[in-house]
Structure formats: structure tokens, C-alpha cells
Amino acid sequence: MGEKAPGWKEIPIGGVIVHPGNSFEYNTGDWRSERPVLDKEKCINCLQCWIFCPDGAVLVEDEKMAGYDYEHCKGCGICAHVCPVNAIEMIPEDDISGVSIDEFGIKEPPPEI
Amino acid sequence: MSKMHALTGNEAAAYAMKQIDPDVVPAYPITPQTELMQTFAQYVADGAVQTEMILVESEHSAMSAGVGASAAGARVMIATSANGLALMWEIVYITASSRLPIVMAVVNRALSGPINIHCDHSDSMGCRDAGWIQIYSENCQEVYDNMVQALRISEHKDVLLPVMSTHDGFIISHTVERVDALKDEEVKKFVGEYKSLYPLLDVSKPVTYGPLDLQDYYFEHKKQQAEAMKIAKRVILEVGEEYGKLSGRSYGLFDEYQTEDAEYIIIALGSTAGTAKAAVDDMRAMGKKVGVIKLRVFRPFPAPELVQALSNAKAVAVLDRSEGFSGIGGPLFQEVRSALYRKADMPVSGYVYGLGGRDITPEMIAGVFGDLKEGRIHEDEAFHLGVRE
Numbered sequence: 001m002g003e004k005a006p007g008w009k010e011i012p013i014g015g016v017i018v019h020p021g022n023s024f025e026y027n028t029g030d031w032r033s034e035r036p037v038l039d040k041e042k043c044i045n046c047l048q049c050w051i052f053c054p055d056g057a058v059l060v061e062d063e064k065m066a067g068y069d070y071e072h073c074k075g076c077g078i079c080a081h082v083c084p085v086n087a088i089e090m091i092p093e094d095d096i097s098g099v100s101i102d103e104f105g106i107k108e109p110p111p112e113i
Numbered sequence: 114m115s116k117m118h119a120l121t122g123n124e125a126a127a128y129a130m131k132q133i134d135p136d137v138v139p140a141y142p143i144t145p146q147t148e149l150m151q152t153f154a155q156y157v158a159d160g161a162v163q164t165e166m167i168l169v170e171s172e173h174s175a176m177s178a179g180v181g182a183s184a185a186g187a188r189v190m191i192a193t194s195a196n197g198l199a200l201m202w203e204i205v206y207i208t209a210s211s212r213l214p215i216v217m218a219v220v221n222r223a224l225s226g227p228i229n230i231h232c233d234h235s236d237s238m239g240c241r242d243a244g245w246i247q248i249y250s251e252n253c254q255e256v257y258d259n260m261v262q263a264l265r266i267s268e269h270k271d272v273l274l275p276v277m278s279t280h281d282g283f284i285i286s287h288t289v290e291r292v293d294a295l296k297d298e299e300v301k302k303f304v305g306e307y308k309s310l311y312p313l314l315d316v317s318k319p320v321t322y323g324p325l326d327l328q329d330y331y332f333e334h335k336k337q338q339a340e341a342m343k344i345a346k347r348v349i350l351e352v353g354e355e356y357g358k359l360s361g362r363s364y365g366l367f368d369e370y371q372t373e374d375a376e377y378i379i380i381a382l383g384s385t386a387g388t389a390k391a392a393v394d395d396m397r398a399m400g401k402k403v404g405v406i407k408l409r410v411f412r413p414f415p416a417p418e419l420v421q422a423l424s425n426a427k428a429v430a431v432l433d434r435s436e437g438f439s440g441i442g443g444p445l446f447q448e449v450r451s452a453l454y455r456k457a458d459m460p461v462s463g464y465v466y467g468l469g470g471r472d473i474t475p476e477m478i479a480g481v482f483g484d485l486k487e488g489r490i491h492e493d494e495a496f497h498l499g500v501r502e
Contacts, residue, residue, distance in 0.1 A: 007333065011337075012311070013273060
């Protein structure tokens with residue numbers, strides 16, 4: 001938290017959360033040491049990853065797997081573990097610059113030569 | 114108008130609870146608290162209260178059930194002793210930090226081991242830093258009065274901290290004394306209705322209790338607790354005065370007995386203050402200028418008020434009914450000496466006494482006054498009063 005975080009007089013007592021759903025404002029993505037990336041070619045859109053993700057970080061559009069919310073994905077790897085077709089790979093954050101993915105973690109197809 | 118009863122300390126606490134009629138009372142028995150809950154359970158069985166009494170499988174569960182019920186919006190009262198309090202430990206802190214105004218009768222008993230069921234203050238002193246207000250009672254009348262006042266203090270909107278109202282195991286808990294009780298409707302009016310700030314059961318305003326609170330907010334929540342504890346001192350005085358108007362018995366942070374011109378003063382908690390008053394009466398009859406301060410409120414600690422009360426004394430002795438094992442004196446001694454630091458220049462002498470229910474007599478207290486007069490001051494380590502060499 002930066003300098004803008006509220007002081008002790010401004011927050012509810014007892015650690016009570018009075019605004020439901022405010023966990024969305026709390027970015028847990030920087031806890032991650034490994035990042036899930038999706039190979040769309042292998043994915044069968046069974047959405048097991050979406051069901052099992054403990055942080056609601058798997059994005060779904062039109063009932064299809066649409067990548068990751070990296071601001072909240074903690075990198076636990078459950079999605080990769082449950083994927084029945086091994087379409088999800090966990091890549092160390094240190095090595096991520098060597099992987100070609102879009103902002104949602106979907107692998108870009110290799111350029112055609 | 115009050116009604117006179119003959120009650121044990123435990124019955125006095127249970128009678129106050131009956132008149133308060135709390136929403137939820139979770140219970141698990143432990144000596145010497147058992148009789149208190151047994152008496153209250155009879156009120157429940159007789160339909161004298163509307164309370165939901167929850168019989169749980171341990172004290173950890175009792176305190177946890179209390180937290181759940183209080184967060185839901187219920188008025189919760191509970192009671193325990195010694196090892197039961199120790200088993201509650203984790204939830205004792207969570208109650209205070211969740212700002213749940215639960216009132217708990219702690220019937221003081223030595224904490225094991227070796228196992229002992231008799232009185233000392235090692236149980237409640239052990240959790241003096243848990244964030245609970247602590248009020249100590251001298252006799253059965255005070256047990257009743259303090260239980261009634263504790264709710265008002267705890268539930269005050271500027272406080273919202275849990276309160277331990279303690280009384281000495283067996284010495285008070287199982288001794289029958291005269292107790293003047295208020296009428297049921299007077300108590301009902303005095304404690305009023307409890308309205309929770311964030312009731313979980315109000316589904317139109319959903320809230321979360323007990324979320325993860327890390328480096329970025331935990332410190333702010335501790336600061337809030339510390340400030341509420343400071344405010345509690347003011348509220349305790351206001352409630353004590355209002356209670357005095359109602360009952361004829363007003364209460365402060367501590368009680369001064371023959372201290373006005375006293376050269377030597379003893380500070381003690383609980384039933385020992387009564388013994389010390391008897392010793393003071395005997396010594397006053399012989400022309401000795403001695404007095405007693407009975408500390409009623411240990412948390413928050415009334416430091417400046419005590420300094421003021423002690424300002425004319427030549428020397429002070431502090432009687433601790435728990436060891437503390439610091440090597441330099443018991444917990445009450447350390448607080449008193451710390452309060453006096455750079456405020457008054459007088460010897461402060463520390464005594465540890467009465468562990469595991471060992472008797473303390475007026476003669477022993479007269480001996481402490483003798484030590485003060487003769488300049489035998491135990492300021493580097495506590496003197497163990499009444500132990501066999």
C-alpha cells in the first residue's frame with residue numbers, strides 16, 4: 001500500500017469488511033512465482049480450470065477459456081494440475097520474458113515462415 | 114429500591130446474568146467457575162431467562178461460539194477459570210481484536226501446573242495484554258455490581274472491547290455474603306438494548322469478520338484498540354458514577370481506604386484488599402498512619418490517577434497474587450513502578466503472595482507495613498510472602 005492508504009481513524013474497527021467484494025481491489029498477483037500460460041491449440045474448454053481456481057482468476061468468455069486475470073492469480077498451479085489435456089503450463093516468472101504470450105496468458109502461435 | 118440476598122460470589126455473578134438476560138451464553142464447566150454456570154443453567158431450565166445456552170465441548174469452543182454469536186449481533190456473556198481460560202487463549206485475543214463486546218466472568222484460579230484449583234491471579238494476569246478490559250472484585254457485592262456495569266462499559270460505542278470481570282476463586286466464589294441486588298427492571302433499563310455495529314445477521318448490509326489483515330492494515334487496527342482502551346477509562350468512570358446514582362454504590366478505577374494522611378500504602382487486587390483494610394483498621398487503632406488502595410481496574414491501567422493518589426506517601430508496597438517470572442517483581446508491581454517513573458520519588462516494594470490459594474492474613478499485611486516503615490524495601494526482586502524456606 002502506498003501513501004494513499006487510509007489512517008486508523010478512517011477504517012472500520014475490528015478489521016470488519018463493510019464493502020462486500022472488495023477483495024477485487026486487493027491485488028494478489030504479485031505473490032506469484034510461477035505463471036500459468038494457456039495453449040489454445042490443446043484447450044478443449046472443459047473449464048475445469050475455472051471450476052478449481054481458488055481466486056476466480058480464470059477468465060471465461062462465451063463459455064470458453066479466455067486466459068487469466070494476472071492481477072489476482074497467485075500462481076498456485078491448480079489449473080495446470082487439473083487440466084485433462086495438459087494445455088496449461090506453469091512458467092517461472094524469471095523466465096516469462098522468453099515466452100510469447102498475450103496479456104491474458106494465451107500463447108501466441110509461432111510465426112509462420 | 115434494592116433487594117437483599119445471601120449469595121456466593123458465583124451466585125451473585127449468575128444473578129446479575131439472570132437480570133441482564135443475555136441472548137447467548139456458551140458454557141463449559143471448570144472449577145471454581147462451575148457453580149456459576151450451574152446456577153445460570155438452572156435459570157435457563159426454569160424459563161427465568163430467554164437466553165440461548167450453548168453447551169460446548171471445550172473452552173476454545175465456548176469462546177468461539179461467543180465470537181460467532183456476538184458477531185451475529187447477540188449480547189453474549191461467558192465464564193471460565195484458569196486452564197479453561199488458557200484453552201480459550203487464541204479466541205480471547207480474537208474477541209478483543211474483532212471488537213466484540215463480550216463480558217466474561219473469570220473466577221481466578223492458579224494456572225497449572227502442578228495442578229491446583231485454588232485462587233491466584235496467574236490466569237487473568239497471563240492475558241493482561243490480550244486487549245480485554247479487566248475489572249477485579251473484592252467481595253460478592255462487587256461481583257454483582259461489576260457484572261452489571263461491565264456490559265455497559267463493553268458495549269459503549271466508543272469502547273467496544275470485551276471485559277473480564279474477575280473474582281477470587283473459592284475465597285469469593287464460594288463464600289456466602291450479603292448482596293444488595295437491583296430490581297430486574299432497574300438492571301434491564303441500566304444495561305439497555307444491545308445494538309451491534311456490524312451484525313452478521315443483517316443480510317441487507319453484508320459484512321466480513323476476521324479477514325486476513327497484513328502489513329498494510331493490522332497496525333492501524335491495533336492503534337484503534339489502544340485508543341479504545343484509553344477511552345474505556347473515561348467510560349468506566351461515567352458508568353461507575355451512573356451506577357452509584359442508581360444503587361448508592363458508585364465505582365471508580367480504584368478504591369482508596371484511609372489513604373488521605375497515610376504514610377505507608379499497600380496496593381492490592383481482589384479479596385486481599387478486604388484483608389488489608391482489616392489490617393489497616395487494627396493499625397489505625399494503634400495510631401499508625403497506613404492505608405490501602407484496592408485497584409479495581411487493571412486494564413486500562415490508571416497510571417496518572419494512581420500517581421496522584423500515592424503522592425503523599427513515604428513508601429508503597431504492591432501485593433501480587435501471581436509470579437510473572439520476570440525476576441524483578443509481579444505484574445502489578447511493574448505497572449505501579451512504571452507509573453511512578455519520573456513522577457514521584459518514593460520506594461516501591463514488591464511482594465508475591467497467596468499462590469495456589471495460600472492464605473494471607475492481617476498479621477502478614479501488618480508485617481508488610483512494618484517492612485515499609487523500617488525501610489526493608491524489595492525493589493530489585495519480589496519478596497515471596499508466606500512461602501516456607
